[in-house]
Amino acid sequence: MSARGTTGRAAGTAQEAGDSDGLEHLARVGLLAFGLVHLLVAWLALQLAWGGGAGESADQSGAMRTLAESPLGKPLLWVVAVGLIALAVWQAAEVLRWRHGWSASGKTRTKALRKSGNALVKAAVYVALAVLAIRFATGAGTSSSQQQQETTSGVFSWPGGQWLVAAAGLVLVGVGAWHIRKGLNKHFLKQIDTSDASPGAVKLVTRLGQIGFPGKGIALAVVGGLLVYAAITFDPSKARGLDGALHTILELPFGRILLTLVAIGIAAFGAFCFVRARYPERT
Structure with missing residues (x-):
C-alpha cells in the first residue's frame, strides 16, 4: 500500500x-x-x-x-x-x-x-x-509549582538550558498577550458556531469571553514572566507556576483588588467553557 x-x-x-x-x-x-x-x-x-x-x-x-x-x-x-x-x-x-x-x-x-x-x-x-x-x-x-521548579532545575542542566527556560517564559508571555487580545477583539466568537443561539445566549458568551480571556491571559503572562526571571537569575525556585504568579500579583500595590479582578476573569473563562460546551467548533 x-x-x-x-x-x-x-x-x-x-x-x-x-x-x-x-x-x-x-x-x-x-x-x-x-x-x-x-x-x-x-x-x-x-x-x-x-x-x-x-x-x-x-x-x-x-x-x-x-x-x-x-x-x-x-x-x-x-x-x-x-x-x-x-x-x-x-x-x-x-x-x-x-x-x-x-x-x-x-x-x-x-x-x-x-x-x-x-x-x-x-x-x-x-x-x-x-x-x-x-x-x-x-x-x-x-504541587504544580513544585513540579515546575523541579522541571526548570532539570532543564538548567541541559546545554543551553537557561536559554530554553527563557524562551519558554517568553512563549507563555506571548500566549498570555494573545489571550488578552483575543478577549478584547472578540476573536473567540469566530471559533464557535452560535448561529442557532438566541441573542441573549450570544451576549452571555461574548461577555464571558471578553472578561475570561484577558483574565486568564494576565495570569499566563505573569507565569511566563516568572520563568524569564528564573532564567535570568539562574534560580529555579523563581519558576513558581500559576500559584507563584497569583502571589506575585497579590504583592503588587493594590494587590488584593488586582488579584480579585484576575480571579473574576479566570472564573469567567471557566463559565465560558461551560457555555462553550453547548456550541460546535467553527471550521
Whole structure:
C-alpha cells in the first residue's frame, strides 16, 4: 500500500473519530471539566486575596486537591480525566483533519498550520491536566509549582538550558498577550458556531469571553514572566507556576483588588467553557 494511501486512511480515521457522536459528547464533558478546574482556581485565588487560602496552592494542583477532598471527589476526578483525554483526542483529530492543507499555498497553508499548531498545544494542555487529575485520583498528586521548579532545575542542566527556560517564559508571555487580545477583539466568537443561539445566549458568551480571556491571559503572562526571571537569575525556585504568579500579583500595590479582578476573569473563562460546551467548533 502506498504512503499516500496510508496517510489518506489515517486522515479518514481521524475525520471519523472527530465526527464521532460518542467522542463529541465526551469532549463536551471535557470542556465542562476544563471549566470546573478554572472555577476552582478562581475560588482559590479569591481565598488567597482575602486571607483564606494559606494552606492550598492557587493553581491546577490546588483545584484537583480540592476536588479529591470533596465527597465523591475521586470518582469525579476520573470523570474529569476521561473528559480531558477526550478533548485531547478531539484536538489530535483536528491536526490530521487539517493535514491536507500543509502542502497548500498562501492563506490555506497558513490557516492549516495555525489550526494544527493550536490543536497540538491544546492537546498537550489537556493531557497534562488529565495526568494531574489521575495522580490526585490515585493519591499521588503533588504541587504544580513544585513540579515546575523541579522541571526548570532539570532543564538548567541541559546545554543551553537557561536559554530554553527563557524562551519558554517568553512563549507563555506571548500566549498570555494573545489571550488578552483575543478577549478584547472578540476573536473567540469566530471559533464557535452560535448561529442557532438566541441573542441573549450570544451576549452571555461574548461577555464571558471578553472578561475570561484577558483574565486568564494576565495570569499566563505573569507565569511566563516568572520563568524569564528564573532564567535570568539562574534560580529555579523563581519558576513558581500559576500559584507563584497569583502571589506575585497579590504583592503588587493594590494587590488584593488586582488579584480579585484576575480571579473574576479566570472564573469567567471557566463559565465560558461551560457555555462553550453547548456550541460546535467553527471550521
